[in-house]
Amino acid sequence: MRDFSTGHEWLSINTATVRKSRGAELPLPDIIEACVRRGIRAISPWRDQVQAAGLAKISQLVRTHDLKLSGYCRGGMFTATDAAGLKAALDDNRRAVDEAVELRAPCLVLVVGSLPGALQGKAAHKDIGLARSQVRDGIEQLLEHSRQAGMPLAIEPLHPMTAADRACVNTLEHALDLCDVLDPSRTGALGVAVDVYHTWWDPKLQQQIERAGQDRLLAFHVCDWLTPTTDLLNDRGMMGDGVIDIPRIRNWVEAQGFAGFSEVEIFSTGNWWGKPHEEVLDTCIARHKTAV
Amino acid sequence: MRDFSTGHEWLSINTATVRKSRGAELPLPDIIEACVRRGIRAISPWRDQVQAAGLAKISQLVRTHDLKLSGYCRGGMFTATDAAGLKAALDDNRRAVDEAVELRAPCLVLVVGSLPGALQGKAAHKDIGLARSQVRDGIEQLLEHSRQAGMPLAIEPLHPMTAADRACVNTLEHALDLCDVLDPSRTGALGVAVDVYHTWWDPKLQQQIERAGQDRLLAFHVCDWLTPTTDLLNDRGMMGDGVIDIPRIRNWVEAQGFAGFSEVEIFSTGNWWGKPHEEVLDTCIARHKTAV
Numbered sequence: 001m002r003d004f005s006t007g008h009e010w011l012s013i014n015t016a017t018v019r020k021s022r023g024a025e026l027p028l029p030d031i032i033e034a035c036v037r038r039g040i041r042a043i044s045p046w047r048d049q050v051q052a053a054g055l056a057k058i059s060q061l062v063r064t065h066d067l068k069l070s071g072y073c074r075g076g077m078f079t080a081t082d083a084a085g086l087k088a089a090l091d092d093n094r095r096a097v098d099e100a101v102e103l104r105a106p107c108l109v110l111v112v113g114s115l116p117g118a119l120q121g122k123a124a125h126k127d128i129g130l131a132r133s134q135v136r137d138g139i140e141q142l143l144e145h146s147r148q149a150g151m152p153l154a155i156e157p158l159h160p161m162t163a164a165d166r167a168c169v170n171t172l173e174h175a176l177d178l179c180d181v182l183d184p185s186r187t188g189a190l191g192v193a194v195d196v197y198h199t200w201w202d203p204k205l206q207q208q209i210e211r212a213g214q215d216r217l218l219a220f221h222v223c224d225w226l227t228p229t230t231d232l233l234n235d236r237g238m239m240g241d242g243v244i245d246i247p248r249i250r251n252w253v254e255a256q257g258f259a260g261f262s263e264v265e266i267f268s269t270g271n272w273w274g275k276p277h278e279e280v281l282d283t284c285i286a287r288h289k290t291a292v
Numbered sequence: 293m294r295d296f297s298t299g300h301e302w303l304s305i306n307t308a309t310v311r312k313s314r315g316a317e318l319p320l321p322d323i324i325e326a327c328v329r330r331g332i333r334a335i336s337p338w339r340d341q342v343q344a345a346g347l348a349k350i351s352q353l354v355r356t357h358d359l360k361l362s363g364y365c366r367g368g369m370f371t372a373t374d375a376a377g378l379k380a381a382l383d384d385n386r387r388a389v390d391e392a393v394e395l396r397a398p399c400l401v402l403v404v405g406s407l408p409g410a411l412q413g414k415a416a417h418k419d420i421g422l423a424r425s426q427v428r429d430g431i432e433q434l435l436e437h438s439r440q441a442g443m444p445l446a447i448e449p450l451h452p453m454t455a456a457d458r459a460c461v462n463t464l465e466h467a468l469d470l471c472d473v474l475d476p477s478r479t480g481a482l483g484v485a486v487d488v489y490h491t492w493w494d495p496k497l498q499q500q501i502e503r504a505g506q507d508r509l510l511a512f513h514v515c516d517w518l519t520p521t522t523d524l525l526n527d528r529g530m531m532g533d534g535v536i537d538i539p540r541i542r543n544w545v546e547a548q549g550f551a552g553f554s555e556v557e558i559f560s561t562g563n564w565w566g567k568p569h570e571e572v573l574d575t576c577i578a579r580h581k582t583a584v
Contacts, residue, residue, distance in 0.1 A: 115519075115535055118519045118535060119519075121519055121520060122519075123519060123535045126535050126536065126537040127537065128492075128493070128535075128537075132495065159452065159453065160451060160452045160453070160493040160494070161451065161452070161453040161521070161524070163492075163493035164493075164517055164519050164521075164534075164535045165519050165520070168493075170493055170494075170495075171495070174495050200420075200455075201420070201452040201455035201456075201460075201462055202452070202462075203424065203462075203463070203466050225456055227407075227410045227411075227413055227414075227415060227456050227457050228413060228457070228524070229453070229456075229524055230524075232453070232520070232521055232522075232524065242456075243407055243410060243415045243418050243420075243456045244418065245418040245419065245420075
């Protein structure tokens with residue numbers, strides 16, 4: 001396993017982690033500047049942040065600073081109640097692929113979606129099997145475009161507590177089953193993003209990381225699980241503040257040959273989003289050395 | 293599948309569902325009386341409620357009214373930081389078995405525990421593998437007593453969002469792996485409790501229910517998953533108010549020969565615990581007919 005204790009060359013900042021500073025929205029160019037100033041070599045930006053600043057501008061900043069991406073957040077949300085909705089989702093995903101190409105991302109991260117309308121509080125139906133079928137079909141159709149664009153897709157299994165509204169793929173095993181079906185010859189076009197927050201609880205995690213292997217391990221995300229956790233979405237902890245044995249999981253991933261960035265992705269309404277982003281980034285650097 | 297639409301003879305009330313009425317604690321004898329008055333034939337009481345009223349009194353009430361139990365809540369919490377703690381947990385579980393016998397419960401439900409101290413906000417360690425090992429050993433030791441007492445143990449896999457503090461067994465597959473190890477010959481001494489709230493998201497649920505089979509399906513619990521869910525413990529929904537396709541899951545369970553009660557278990561600080569218990573019970577009866 002790589003030694004992270006002496007530097008942060010393998011740290012990436014998912015820009016949602018500092019999307020707010022002192023509670024106020026922080027524009028992506030400011031986030032990039034703050035990262036560059038600290039010698040952070042990589043980011044994973046969100047589409048809404050890129051759009052707010054303009055793709056051309058962000059693309060230029062990335063090139064100017066020779067920033068790497070550890071991923072692009074995010075595609076997915078494939079499910080819908082009718083054909084028009086499915087087509088709109090697919091079209092939007094194709095645009096996400098093109099943006100990822102422009103930003104030289106190594107992969108487009110997919111949060112696949114689940115019951116239509118559930119995120120707005122009113123699910124259109126209760127058939128998670130149908131949602132899973134739409135997700136499978138959506139990824140299959142998107143692959144036609146993403147293969148041509150040379151952009152790998154990374155299915156991110158999300159914690160089962162998001163199964164109703166955000167992602168109906170909730171285990172690494174399920175994500176890898178999809179990879180087996182949709183890219184059986186392991187071309188590199190399809191893989192997974194392993195986030196310790198979503199997967200740490202899984203008794204089959206080590207086994208499934210080994211099943212994934214280097215060619216399907218496209219991204220590695222870190223944060224921590226707090227006790228208590230007070231919100232299902234926005235109460236993620238800083239590495240070291242929770243119960244996840246992050247080095248153990250990183251060891252499993254790196255044993256497969258993964259040699260990419262450890263991407264810090266923290267949503268935290270009650271704590272980190274209320275602090276100055278400088279403090280958050282400095283803490284990420286420190287904890288990357290001691291707790292990842 | 294049994295037709296529940298015309299009556300509620302297979303409804304059981306987990307007494308936590310009405311542990312508060314209008315926000316105030318409701319004693320177990322009052323809960324029993326309210327159930328009996330409505331022709332509810334079965335309950336699943338919690339140990340703290342039984343202790344508050346006295347085991348002898350509850351035992352007498354159960355016999356007087358010819359009430360069935362659908363389970364006894366609960367044993368488990370097997371993990372600890374030292375041998376004394378492990379022994380204390382085992383001793384307490386043996387007492388729970390004896391109480392379950394006195395109340396003629398069909399099984400003692402096990403919420404197995406996880407990282408010691410996490411429930412109090414400060415985990416003693418991060419080794420969920422160690423917790424799982426202690427749980428395995430704890431059930432094995434408890435089985436010596438429960439077999440003699442003739443009391444089946446029902447491992448209840450809890451939702452993965454409880455993996456840090458309440459249960460390190462989070463899938464039906466994992467629970468059944470434990471059954472295979474600890475009771476390979478399927479004597480009936482060990483099985484599972486399937487709660488739709490904890491398991492509905494699992495893409496392997498149907499497959500694992502079939503694997504369990506009739507002899508290991510000891511209890512079936514219902515409530516609903518709300519969108520949004522605002523609390524990880526106490527925001528469960530009434531059947532029909534959420535996204536779980538409960539009849540589909542009940543159909544899978546009954547296809548294996550399960551013919552017991554559907555036990556309603558709702559923890560709801562913000563909604564149902566604030567209402568009059570009469571309204572809650574009447575709603576349970578109505579929804580048992582339409583949404584279970």
